[in-house]
Amino acid sequence: MRDVSVIGLGLMGCELARALLRGGFRVTVWNRTSAKAEPLVAEGAALASSVAAAVQASAVVIVCVTDYQATYRALASTDVTSALAGKVLIQLSTGSPDDAREGETWANQRGIEYLDGAILAIPNQIGKPESAILVSGAEPAYRKSKALLESMAGTVTYLGGQVGGASALDLAFLSYLFAGLVGFYHGARICEAEGLRVDHFGAMMAGAAPAIGGMVRRGGDAIHAGDYENPEASLEICAKAMDLLVRQARAARINDELPAFVAGLFRRGVAAGHGSEAPAALIKVLRAGA
Incomplete structure (x- = not known):
């Protein structure tokens, strides 16, 4: 699980990708505005030409966008969901427990392993000891992605299979x-x-x-x-x-x-x-x- 794709390059998404690069992961990024990816590409990330290409590149896909509806808009096409099947999707956008449960149902219906997460930090704290990430959802998905989660935060807490726990x-x-x-x-x-x-x-x-x-x-x-x-x-x-x-x-x-x-x-x-x-x-x- 050394390959990871990051969808969404706002301030937080950029710092998540940057922390993964520092952790030695092979990082593929995608953003609706590709110019935001240029500094990360200079630091070693690969820029995907589309969401589908980003998903195909990695076994773990992290989404950090405005909200869950923006996630669905990015991932809803058939080529993307087909590429996601059998992979781990980590949702790090902000939402409610109901959003998390709906996200898990959406993922399960498409054969996607799903983790819902919450970041207790501001962007410049990512990868530092004072940052924390909470995750909940399928335990096999957590075990597969534990190392990359730990590269992004000083503390990572797995809250169990109740997917709404983190939010x-x-x-x-x-x-x-x-x-x-x-x-x-x-x-x-x-x-x-x-x-x-x-x-x-x-x-x-x-x-x-x-x-x-x-x-x-x-x-x-x-x-x-x-x-x-x-x-x-x-x-x-x-x-x-x-x-x-x-x-x-x-x-x-x-x-x-x-x-x-x-x-x-x-x-x-x-x-x-x-x-x-x-x-x-x-x-x-x-x-x-x-």
Whole structure:
């Protein structure tokens, strides 16, 4: 499995191909705009004249395009699906668990071994220790492609045969990431309102990352075990802290949408009788609202 084709050469696709080249793989690339392939060709990649030619060149085909519909548009023709039969297709475009299940069904109907993956990194992190790739789907396909996956990321985690697993964890990660980023941006507005340097705040948060990670881990353990008793800080204390953030935002005349929204969730938790429990007990409110 030293031959691999990469379909899609956006920023991420280019870096995936580049990492494979560094790993000693024979890489064939295809992109709708062939000019994007020129730097990779200069680094040793082969440029396919068509999607079908790219698929024919390798035993493993990686797709990293805008979304799953773009994948189907690229791979739907009979000559491409015929060439894919018996090969491993790794889907690294962003999608939902339903998209992954539909992709697996589509592949199975055409005799294609299928893996669905999610990249937890930005392009310039690919191939570096801080990057991670999650994959789920057929185990034989994972075993065949394990080495090339590991050349693209510092950590590769196989989640088993439940094909929607990688995309589900990707969306869960993005939920945490983007909610946290908005919280950071609100914190930046607090700093600006008080004349403090936002870059110092950013450095402070980077230093606090291990402690925050510990809080997240404890929250995950509590939710998994259903044990919210004897917390070091209760849900009610968190609710009071969020009320303070709302009050400060209004006094400073900065946007209060984020703290008001989060305070409302915590207050619902207190009203439902979970105030003395751990903050992770807020999951009960989120479950009730499904």
